Amino acid sequence: MSTEFREDAPQPDQGDDAAEQEILQPDREPNILTRWLEMLARMGLGENLLRLGTNMLLLLVVVVVVWLMQSFYQQAPNPAYVRNVLAAGPTPTPSVNVGVVQPPAAGGFNGIPRLANIHTTIPNRPRQEIATYVVQAGDTVFGIAEKYGLRPQTILWGNYFTLLDDPHRLRPGQELNILPVNGTYYQWQAGDGLNGVSKFFGVTPEDIINFPANHLDPNTVGDYANPNIEPGTMLIVPGGTREFISWSAPIGVTRDNPAKAGVLGPGACDPVNGGAVGYGTFVWPANDHYLSGFDYSPETNHNGIDIAGETGEATYAVDAGVIVYAGWNDWGYGNMIMVDHGTGWQSLYAHLSALNVVCGQSVGQGEVIGAIGSTGNSSGSHLHFELMHTYYSKVNPWDFLPPP
Numbered sequence: 001m002s003t004e005f006r007e008d009a010p011q012p013d014q015g016d017d018a019a020e021q022e023i024l025q026p027d028r029e030p031n032i033l034t035r036w037l038e039m040l041a042r043m044g045l046g047e048n049l050l051r052l053g054t055n056m057l058l059l060l061v062v063v064v065v066v067w068l069m070q071s072f073y074q075q076a077p078n079p080a081y082v083r084n085v086l087a088a089g090p091t092p093t094p095s096v097n098v099g100v101v102q103p104p105a106a107g108g109f110n111g112i113p114r115l116a117n118i119h120t121t122i123p124n125r126p127r128q129e130i131a132t133y134v135v136q137a138g139d140t141v142f143g144i145a146e147k148y149g150l151r152p153q154t155i156l157w158g159n160y161f162t163l164l165d166d167p168h169r170l171r172p173g174q175e176l177n178i179l180p181v182n183g184t185y186y187q188w189q190a191g192d193g194l195n196g197v198s199k200f201f202g203v204t205p206e207d208i209i210n211f212p213a214n215h216l217d218p219n220t221v222g223d224y225a226n227p228n229i230e231p232g233t234m235l236i237v238p239g240g241t242r243e244f245i246s247w248s249a250p251i252g253v254t255r256d257n258p259a260k261a262g263v264l265g266p267g268a269c270d271p272v273n274g275g276a277v278g279y280g281t282f283v284w285p286a287n288d289h290y291l292s293g294f295d296y297s298p299e300t301n302h303n304g305i306d307i308a309g310e311t312g313e314a315t316y317a318v319d320a321g322v323i324v325y326a327g328w329n330d331w332g333y334g335n336m337i338m339v340d341h342g343t344g345w346q347s348l349y350a351h352l353s354a355l356n357v358v359c360g361q362s363v364g365q366g367e368v369i370g371a372i373g374s375t376g377n378s379s380g381s382h383l384h385f386e387l388m389h390t391y392y393s394k395v396n397p398w399d400f401l402p403p404p
Helices: 014-024 028-043 046-073 079-088 141-147 152-157 194-201 205-209 258-264
Strands: 131-134 175-178 183-187 234-238 305-308 314-316 321-329 334-340 345-352 368-371 382-389 393-395
Touching: 141 152, 152 183, 183 194, 194 205, 194 234, 205 234, 258 321, 258 334, 321 345, 334 368, 345 368
Parallel strands: none
Antiparallel strands: 131 175, 183 234, 305 382, 314 368, 321 334, 334 345, 345 382, 382 393
């Protein structure tokens, strides 16, 4: 069977047909994506999904960058390379000419040049030898000791022939020995033995022999009982201590035994029978109630207080009693008065400019007995006051005087 075509029948236009097919049958993928996007837009989710997608993409980029950096920095060095570097040893430092500083290159300055310093600062080392210090105006034993990191008694023990264990003897212009360590300074005497000397100062013979500043050779010292040490040799006794040689009044200068004060000078009195007896309480011996000099300091052999006052001002008996010393003191106190209160207590008043009492006289509490001054070893007008008891020795006056 054949098919017949008539010439008058309308024939389809090939161009139009192709165009229609292209319109009716476009690519299906864009159509599906478009329909989904349109549907999500109608639901109001399009913008949110766009933001979510953007954030996820950014997060992915950050994760990738971090991973790449960790991979880069965590790479282990080549073991063979490390072995070669270690085997090669340190790299020699190039020599530097410390005398020449190169000028900056033309056209620019590459930083601040660091000048080489060929000088080395040597730290302070402990002294081994004795230093000399010249006393200045205003110096005290405490201040000088603090400058050198020593105890104040070391200053006194190192300068007995100058200060005689008396801090009041300090004067501007004096040359003091400053020991390198805390201790004492001793002049070797004929017949001394190392065992005896070291025991007296509370140390061992080896402490003295081995101290470098003493320049003693252990191999030539010989017998400790009769060592080869030249008489007159000054020796440092490191860590050594001793009792101060007292230049003050002895304890127990009473009305029935005032002769104990005879070693102090011509002001000692004869025994006295009877006389006034104190109350056991005390008043201030001066108008001012504050210091003008040294405080109570047994470690520097200063067993009283220096009370402020101008020359000529009144000095008062702190309690009733009998005068057992009235006159000059040969040991630096100048004009001095002692009162025995008959209760075991004695009081002492020094550096006076005038005396208003005589030996054996009875005085009442608060009575004027003298005038403040600056006699004896004194650097200025003040009243040196001491309080002592027959059984308790010398005490701190601050503990017994009324509060200022």
